[in-house]
Amino acid sequence: MTSSAVTPPVLELRNLVVEFVNRHGTLRALDGISLSIAPGEVLGVVGESGAGKSLTGAAVIGLLEPPGRIASGEVLLAGQRIDQLPVEELRHIRGKRIGTIFQDPLTSLDPLYRVGEQLIETIRTHLPVSEQQARERAIALLAEVGIPAPEKRIDGYPHEFSGGMRQRVVIALALAAEPELIIADEPTTALDVSVQAQIIAVLKKLCRERGTAVMLITHDMGVIAETADRVAVMYAGRVIEIGPVRDVVKSPRHPYAKGLMGSIPALDERPERLLQIEGSMPRLTAIPQGCAFHPRCPHVMPRCHEARPVLEPIGAGQVACFLHEVRS
């Protein structure tokens, strides 16, 4: 990934701001998100519930639900801006160049159509192939995601598949047109613990084989430690630390990230949710001045109340905290 000067990142967010405008005013849900994902790289995105992880994914694929909208900033796919594309052009990117996996495999598929029909329609929407070719491709995809007897199962309805099997179908759908990037939003949270690891393994294997980059949103630090190349930690609509997984997980710098990583469970335990940090994340309506984390921060300084720290390079990563400010 040293060639990033030559090859642009698959995805780059520059100062992305997402707002919800309603009668009561404007809520800023994402406040200047900047991050990038290199080709073939897996970027883990972590943070408490409500930090803005899903919104980031939705903003990238242009599926923010009104009144949510990108207020400023840029989204670049392989160096090209996509945040201002007309609806129809953006549609060609969704599914074709960016695949998406949502949290709930039980409800992602249309219950009224056979899984094969859904695969074939996705393939044929994006690739110029015949019905027969699409069907063959669909069977191959199902085999790749580890569905036994795919030539039979392709004619099954979603309800005939278990949760894990459905999530495999969803992965097959996301990969159907060979996208450069997959956005996986908590792909295993709704699943049985016993199948979570398998699903992550399938996703990881297929993306590595194809060189597909992944934005992996999850609460599961175990999965991050095992799967991600780099990690972005989000808090109250901002990225507060981003860097190689080894650094961020083993020796996080931001006080919030430290608390977060402290909650990584022992190997075979179910991950607990961020119990380490006192208090809870502020609501969008009451994000504190200065550093949004200061009411909970054990190292809070006077200036943390007033000024807002920005992401600054440190080591191989970046941190937004006055404790780590590089004085120039």
Added chain:
Amino acid sequence: MLAFVIRRILQSCMVLLTVALLAFTMFRFVGDPVAQIVSLDTPAEEVRKVRESLGLDDPVIVQMGRYLYKAVQMDFGISYQFRQPVIQLLAERAPATLELALISSFLSLAIGIPMGVYTALRRDSLFARVFQSISLVGVSLPTFLIGILLIYLFAVTLGWLPSFGRGQVVTVSGRWSTGLLTVSGLKALILPSITLGLYQMTLIMRLVRAEMLEVLRSDHIKFARARGLTTRAIHFRHALKSTLVPVITIAGLQLGSIIAFAVITETVFQWPGMGALFLKAVQNVDIPIMAAYLMIISALFVTINMVVDLLYAFVDPRLRATIKG
């Protein structure tokens, strides 16, 4: 599948049996039928004979059994007012009611569904708002008022359409008198079927709209968007199909209530159907007709319900699976 059908048929029979019992009790509690038949100065001996010939001296349970036995054979007795077999009276009037109800249902679906889809997809457009407001009127205005307004406008003021009756009818295959084959018959159908169907149409429009908006927010539609499907595929292949699944049920049940509600429309338009006959029977305490009407309408309801359930299973694979199992 077969087990499901058999189970449903048994359930339906239970419902019909209950209705039949209710119908029978009407005979026992609403007036003395003998009083309807004999006159005031009939000798007591004569009255006793009539009573005996009608089997009214037998134990209740025997009378009930006899009534049920005959009802199953479509013998509902003799009308007090007309002194004709009830079934014959109803059969003569059934085509008028059924044609009216079917045309009304057809109209309400054919107009209500597209309007519902349109108002859901173009939620903020001017037309959608206008439809929404009009539909509120349709839902809240009583049927007879709509009928009278339509008569006033199109029959009295403009003189375009007849205000009462079925127009010219043709009898096909010996027993079915249809108004669908003549111009005057069709013209006569327009106002009553609009009157009868308007409520259902607005109901279906609002239902489709609400359901479609709900479906458009569902996860599988979000995922369909994320898969990059065309707007058309998302709206009409996926969202519409999910929307119509519950709509089928409602629409089916509506057909039942359309037939039942035809009473009012038939009265307003002097439509010679079963509903008008029923109303007359109520006025004259003609119990045999009332009882038979009740049973026939419930038989219709039950049948429609069953067909709807089967249709539902046909559309929704999840249900098909549970039924098979």
